[in-house]
Amino acid sequence: MVGTLYITGDKAADGLLNKDGTALLLGMLLDQQVPMEWAFGGPAKLKERLGHLDARKIAAMEVDEFVAVCSEKPSIHRFPGAMGKRIHQVCTVLADEYDGKAANLWKGVDSGAELYRRLHALPGYGEEKSRIFVAILAKTQGIRPEGWQEAAGKFGDDIPRSVADIDGPESLAKVREWKKAQKAAKRDKQDKPVA
Template identity: 45%
Template sequence: MPTIPPIDYGDLQGGLVRMMERYQDEGTLTGDADEDDAIRADANAALLGLLYDQRVRAEYAFTGPLRLKERLGHLDMATIAAMDFDEFQPIFAEKPAVHRFTNKMAENTQKVAKMIAEEYDGDAANMWNDGADINTIEKRIKKLPGFGKGKASKIKYVLHYFGQRDFS
């Protein structure tokens, strides 16, 4: 398990804060080190986890992409974007559901996947691994369906704590 230096998250509230505090106390964000590692290994999972961080427990939101990946066998954005919604949605809704709002979040997942596939070569890491500063990254994130100012402001912490980009 990697040691991630803490960064100040005093301006945040909610489940993501609870996850970061758990990391400081126990060394795991989600409560499961293997799940943390799986999210760290896949930038698309980290991004989708932030997408799902809405009206569900944060740990459940961030592990949602892992449930989706287990069912599909991948998190290939082009493939997800190209799937027929009527075939994708039942996979998304299968219990335990990827997210409680199975229709809207399945729809947003496919929309985000399409943008990542078309604009970032299928890899969410390309949104932040080009040396862009945090303001530029937040602007890119806000262009994605389902991401507003609030979620975009959390990307710094998601990237940092899930090992995608060091902001210490």
Template identity: 50%
Template sequence: FPGSMAGRVQALAAAVDRDWDGDASAIWTKGNPDGPEVLRRLQALPGFGEQKAKIFLALLGKQRALTAPGWQETAGHYGKEGSYLSVADITDPESLAKVRASKQAAKAAAKTAKAAKAPAP
């Protein structure tokens, strides 16, 4: 795991260096992009699928004052004001507890839904 994670970090750093002249903030600032463009740029990074890119976009908007038009809508439910769904919403121990509770509730709901779909023995 440590070796594979190191490789992932190196690939990400190489992409930022190559594509953004070593300035990670250029991903969300260069050319004054809108929310959908920032999402596209994030998804182009190694290791950033749709969900991780949306969470990162929400983090930029909620905690780093990103002003790209449409960022909230583009981030989907992660961009919703007052939500506690991801790292984008964690600012203190209380919000961390709310995010953990939200994740536990989502897992329980998924488990219940799966059980409801299972064929009867």
């Protein structure tokens, strides 16, 4: 897998995201309450600290031991304890159900609906995060099962609204502009008014 996602501004970190499905899945997991670059840079930090990004090895670690790695300065997230536990949970699912590899989650999947279902079953992957990840796989990684656009919802369209639409500095700026405009209009990424 070699994709076109450009998000962290760090060539090595982006390279890891584009060739390692587990890194990409964990980057998306971390993408909440922190800047996108920080979230998607997290997997590279983890790999540097652990010497690997093997879901089976992470799942085999004691949770507290893994959280300590996530909490080292600079921490992998604004909330390293909660997100460290969540990463450990996702790695446990990958180890138990997908032979330790995130890419097996989408390998051979024959419909967007099934891909969405598998993602939505993961700890920390709610509706929006699952839809965005379907769009990331389709738009930047060439994983396009039948019906992926429906499964991605609004994130499957051509409006630069999420990380799925970022393949360089220009598209990163467009996504930021769009998010800023949505915030000003009190709307969310799916164009719905925010209560």
